[in-house]
Amino acid sequence: MDATPHAPAPRPWxxxxxxxxxxxxxxxLTxxxxxxxxxxxxxxLGWHSTEALAAATLGANLYYAVMAAPLGTAFAAAPMLAQxxxxxxxxxxxxxxxxxxxxRSARSGLWATLAVLLPSLLLLWFAEPVLLALGQAPGLAALAGEYLRAMMWGLIPFCGFVVLRGFLAAMERPGPALWIAVAGIGLNALLCPLLVFGWGGWAGFGVTGAGLASTLVDSLMLLGLLGLVARDRVLGRFRLLGRFWRPDPARLRExxxxxxxxxxxxxxxxxxxxAAAIVMGWFGxxxxxxxxxxxxxxxxxFMVPLGIGQAATARVGLFVGEARPREAARAGWVAIGLGAGFMGLMALLLLAGAGPIARGFVGAAEATAREAxxxxxxxxxxxxxFQLADGVQAVAAGALRGLKDTRVPMLLAGFGYWGxxxxxxxxxxxPAGFGPQGIxxxxxxxxxxxxxxxLRRWRRMSGASLDRALPARA
Structure with a gap:
């Protein structure tokens, strides 16, 4: 099933x-x-109205915060699959x-994700009172709640898609997920304006329409990827959903x-x-x-270094599974260099073209749009x-996940972001008077x-891996 030769010669940089x-x-690209x-x-939604964009932004930020728990468990399957x-x-x-x-790893990833999805969905259902409690304007909170009640159901198929994508990355076959995702862009480009603005004499659903479009597209993407995996001659033999109703307690714990x-x-x-979006809401x-x-x-x-970090998880995990620590270290450093190079170019692009890029997002007719x-x-x-820093931290975290090193990176993130x-x-x-720019x-x-x-954590862990078959966990 896997024709890769045993113990290939070490790869140069x-x-x-x-x-x-x-x-x-x-x-x-996915x-x-x-x-x-x-x-x-x-x-x-920006062309619909500034209020619609603001409400959807508040709702989306709450959505992304709530999705961290199920998405984190979905990502956990990737290093297990690679190793x-x-x-x-x-x-x-x-x-x-x-x-x-x-x-077993793929199925357990799906089970764990489903388990943590339930409280996430409950919180999203009550998004409006949550946003009101956080001091948001009642009108924006109500619109954001409508948006999330339509969008939240897409979180279930999206997390399933992420687990399957981790399996494909471990198999070094990321193509099917890419083609499905590209098809999803086209479908959303058709559905979203139709459901937001309507057609002919039909007025559409406004912000709720954008949430409905996201849910429909996420669901169809998961079904499409399951179909491609099942029909593939090699991938289909894994029978990832075979006996799905039988949980694996030991693997679930891992x-x-x-x-x-x-x-x-x-x-x-x-x-x-x-939280920055919530604070921005206090400015209007x-x-x-x-x-x-x-x-x-x-x-x-950020999506590009995130993809490089996902590749680093797979590459590092593969070499750890093969008991080849030197190659695992090399794979991580190469990925970090690639991520830093790309984000350096993006920094130049944003610094040079910030104005035209921002104006492309909002309609010019409203005075508030010009201010935005x-x-x-x-x-x-x-x-x-901060592009370079963002790229380096994303890829280094991905490389550390390939070593199943996740606890200390979480503590480092907590200090950097919140401390x-x-x-x-x-x-x-x-106090300094910078306003929104200060945030x-x-x-x-x-x-x-x-x-x-x-970067310091990866240097330490990859250096330790030169002397031990498996890196130390601290």
């Missing part, structure tokens, strides 16, 4: 870079395509033990052990940007809309300053700190 890129570019779904919604396949390669593909291990810190790290990072709808513009663009550039574009350009300039980034942002916003300067400081800490 250039060969490793090519192997990482071959795996990373479909993963990065991430970009998924982000394009949210970007499409933001652009369409299981590495063990199969070490054995020359003989036997079916590693196949069973991969199937998913939880790895996944909870991943979920915690994601919650800390997503949460700090979500214009500040929230400007934050949405900057966040969408920064999020789009001007403020959005300032925030995009700040985003340009430094948010307090600095609040101090700059009010984003604080985010930049937090990301810089996390990047340095993650």
């Amino acid at each position: 250039r060969s490793e870079a090519m192997a990482t890129l071959a795996l990373a570019w479909p993963l990065a 991430n970009l395509s998924q982000h394009a779904l949210a970007l499409t919604n933001a652009v369409i 299981a396949r590495g063990q199969g390669r070490l054995a020359g593909g003989a036997g079916r033990g590693w196949v069973r291990e991969m199937r 998913v939880v052990r790895i996944g909870l810190p991943v979920a915690g790290s994601m919650l800390l990072e997503i949460g700090v940007f979500s 709808a214009v500040a929230v809309a400007a934050h949405a513009v900057a966040l969408q663009v920064a999020g789009m550039t 574009a001007a403020l959005g350009a300032l925030l995009l300039t700040i985003a340009g300053l 430094l980034g948010m307090p600095v942002g609040l101090l700059l916003a009010w 984003w300067l604080g985010l930049a400081a937090g990301l810089g700190a996390v990047a340095v800490l993650m």
Whole structure:
């Protein structure tokens, strides 16, 4: 089933870079395509009204914060799958033990994700009172609640899609997820404006229509990917959903052990940007809309190093499974270099083109839209300053996940985002008088700190792996 030769010769740096890129570019494009779904919604709602964009931004930030727990458990399956396949390669593909291990890991990832989805969905259902309790304007909170009640059901198929994508990355077959995601962009581009604005004499659903479009597209993407995997001659033999009704307690515990810190790290990072959106709400709808513009663009550039980090998880995990620690260390450093190089280019792009990019998100007819574009350009300039740090921390975290090292990175993220980034942002916003720009300067400081800490952690762990078959866990 796996024809990879046993114990291949160590790859030089250039060969490793090519192997990482071959795996990373479909993963990065898949991430970009998924982000394009949210970007499409933001652009369409921005042309609908500034209030619709602001409300959807508040709702989406709560959505992303709540989804951290199920998404973290979904990501936890990726290193387990990669190391299981590495063990199969070490054995020359003989036997079916590693196949069973991969199937058990994928199924347990799905079970764990479903378990943590239930409280997440409950919280999203009551989004309006949550946002009101956080001090948001009643009109924006009501619109955001409508948006989330339509969008929340797509979280279930989306997390299933992520688990399957981790399986495909471990098998070094990321193509099917990419093609499905690209198809999802086209489908959402048709459904979202139709459901938001209507057609002919039908008025459409407004912000609720954008949420409905997201749910429909996420559901169809999962069904499409399941169909492609089942029909594939090699992938279909794993029977990932075979006996799905039988949980595996031992493997579930491992998913939880790895996944909870991943979920915690994601919650800390997503949460700090979500909290920034809440704080922006205290400055009014214009500040929230400007934050949405900057966040969408920064999020789009982030999708590429995120994909490189996912490739690093797979590459590092494969070499750990094969008991080849030197190659695991090399794979991580190569991926970090690739992520830093790309984000350096994105920093130059944002610094040079912040104004035109921001103006492309909002209609020019409204005075508030012009104000949002001007403020959005300032925030995009700040985003340009932290691009390099954002890329380095994302890829280093992905490489550490390949070692199943997730607890300490979560603590580092907590210190950087909440011990430094948010307090600095609040101090700059009010006592220092920078307003909304101060919040984003604080985010930049937090990301810089996390990047340095993650890089030091990877250096320590990869250095230890040169002397031991498996890296130490601290």
